[in-house]
Amino acid sequence: MEKARRWLILAICCTSIFLVGLDTTVVNVALPSIAAELGLDIGQSQWVVDSYTLVLASLLMTSGALADRIGRRRVFRLGLVLFAIGSAACALAPSIEWLVAARVAQGIGGSMLSPVALAIVVSAITDPRERAQAIGVWASVFGLSMAAGPVLGGLLTTGPGWRTVFWANLPIIAVVLVLTAVHVPESRSPKPRRVDVLGQILLTVIIGSTVAALIEDPLFWIGAGVAMLIFVKVEKAETEPLMDLRLFGRPSFLGAVTSAVAVFAALNVTLLAGTLYLQETRGLSPLDAGLTILPMAVAATVFAPLSGYAVGRIGPTVSLVVAGLGIAAGGILFLVDPAGPGAYLLLGVGVGFANAPITNTAVNGLPPSRSGVAGGIASTARQVGAALGVALAGHVHAPLVVACGLAVVVAAIATDRTRSRTEAASAVRL
Numbered sequence: 031m032e033k034a035r036r037w038l039i040l041a042i043c044c045t046s047i048f049l050v051g052l053d054t055t056v057v058n059v060a061l062p063s064i065a066a067e068l069g070l071d072i073g074q075s076q077w078v079v080d081s082y083t084l085v086l087a088s089l090l091m092t093s094g095a096l097a098d099r100i101g102r103r104r105v106f107r108l109g110l111v112l113f114a115i116g117s118a119a120c121a122l123a124p125s126i127e128w129l130v131a132a133r134v135a136q137g138i139g140g141s142m143l144s145p146v147a148l149a150i151v152v153s154a155i156t157d158p159r160e161r162a163q164a165i166g167v168w169a170s171v172f173g174l175s176m177a178a179g180p181v182l183g184g185l186l187t188t189g190p191g192w193r194t195v196f197w198a199n200l201p202i203i204a205v206v207l208v209l210t211a212v213h214v215p216e217s218r219s220p221k222p223r224r225v226d227v228l229g230q231i232l233l234t235v236i237i238g239s240t241v242a243a244l245i246e247d248p249l250f251w252i253g254a255g256v257a258m259l260i261f262v263k264v265e266k267a268e269t270e271p272l273m274d275l276r277l278f279g280r281p282s283f284l285g286a287v288t289s290a291v292a293v294f295a296a297l298n299v300t301l302l303a304g305t306l307y308l309q310e311t312r313g314l315s316p317l318d319a320g321l322t323i324l325p326m327a328v329a330a331t332v333f334a335p336l337s338g339y340a341v342g343r344i345g346p347t348v349s350l351v352v353a354g355l356g357i358a359a360g361g362i363l364f365l366v367d368p369a370g371p372g373a374y375l376l377l378g379v380g381v382g383f384a385n386a387p388i389t390n391t392a393v394n395g396l397p398p399s400r401s402g403v404a405g406g407i408a409s410t411a412r413q414v415g416a417a418l419g420v421a422l423a424g425h426v427h428a429p430l431v432v433a434c435g436l437a438v439v440v441a442a443i444a445t446d447r448t449r450s451r452t453e454a455a456s457a458v459r460l
Contacts, residue, residue, distance in 0.1 A: 038213055039150060044168055044171040046143045047147050047172050050143050054082065055175075057079060057195060058301045059305045060316065061079070064129070068123075072424055073245055073246065083298075083420065086144070090413065091407060105146050108142055109139045109146065110143065110207050111139070111207075112138055116133070116139055117200060118197075121196040151165070162339075163342055174334070178327040181323060182320070185316075226268055239257060244425075287408075289354075289438045291411050292435075292437040293384040294415030295418045296415075296430065296435065298415070300431060302423035305323070308322055308323075322371060324374075325374045329382055333383050334383070337383040340386075347387075349384070350388075352380075352383045357376070358435025361433075364431060368428070392407055
């Protein structure tokens with residue numbers, strides 16, 4: 031496949047990823063306006079965000095496996111259609127129940143875009159160095175969408191109103207659908223797996239109960255714990271599990287997943303708690319609140335391609351350490367000045383440096399035939415972190431950001447030391 035077409039496919043997939051990431055965070059700035067019109071309390075406002083991220087996190091791996099089985103382009107196009115339907119329903123929502131249901135529909139569609147888009151990119155770009163650079167671009171777009179959401183949300187909410195946040199998705203989806211039909215080839219795994227229905231149900235219960243325990247009632251921890259025990263037992267016995275638990279015995283894979291959860295928990299607790307603080311405590315307009323967060327979007331955009339280049343040249347460790355230190359430093363600045371742009375800038379540096387090494391490590395941890403599942407695991411870890419960050423926004427902010435940054439640093443160093451010991455042992459055997 032010629033290089034120009036490969037990078038066009040990357041651009042198409044990146045556009046869909048931008049929408050998925052954008053709708054994870056774009057409603058944060060709009061939440062006070064949504065709450066005022068629909069009469070929501072803080073818990074209901076959190077569910078407007080987490081109903082989307084919860085479904086997205088729960089279904090990503092199944093969507094990835096389904097795409098490997100029946101065709102990645104087919105599932106990708108179906109996801110675009112469902113995302114458009116959910117977006118239109120959100121824009122028309124007259125009540126919290128309608129809005130949450132529509133966000134669930136968006137989440138179902140989004141789950142068919144994120145891992146499948148990455149699998150399409152991995153299938154189209156096979157050279158390791160070029161793939162690392164492409165993943166850097168992909169990660170840059172995803173990080174930009176997550177960070178730019180409040181800015182665009184503020185602009186649209188201050189102007190036409192919060193419903194425009196969802197209407198704006200439709201023309202973009204229409205263009206992507208046409209380009210996908212013309213330029214994206216169909217691909218699938220030569221050895222597709224069957225869908226693990228029981229594992230999927232248990233994973234949804236685990237994530238949903240955890241989020242509910244943080245937002246609603248600690249008693250939900252019991253359901254999460256029981257579901258987790260059953261999930262581990264079922265997945266170990268399953269010949270084609272939803273989640274291959276043996277992967278978590280590989281330090282590099284475990285480090286990537288841990289880092290993904292930590293980075294996106296820090297990002298999303300900041301986006302929700304920060305935007306609510308800026309508007310409700312500091313009295314800023316939605317647009318001014320979005321502009322305060324703009325340094326985070328700029329930094330995430332600038333540093334993600336640099337991180338992708340560095341990963342392709344020297345590996346993931348340096349980028350992950352820089353990411354963790356940037357996030358931790360941002361959390362410390364939030365303690366000093368919760369409304370200062372410097373904290374958002376540092377957090378953006380961290381997010382920008384984090385995405386490429388996380389994604390590259392997760393994808394390279396599985397064979398190409400399982401790239402849909404690999405993308406699903408990486409994206410699931412991100413969305414679990416996002417859901418946890420939103421659920422914790424009413425309890426903590428700056429200390430959690432600091433802790434998440436330090437967790438990324440520890441995971442990166444521990445993974446690098448384990449990798450060095452493994453390479454040394456292999457050299458001795460040779």
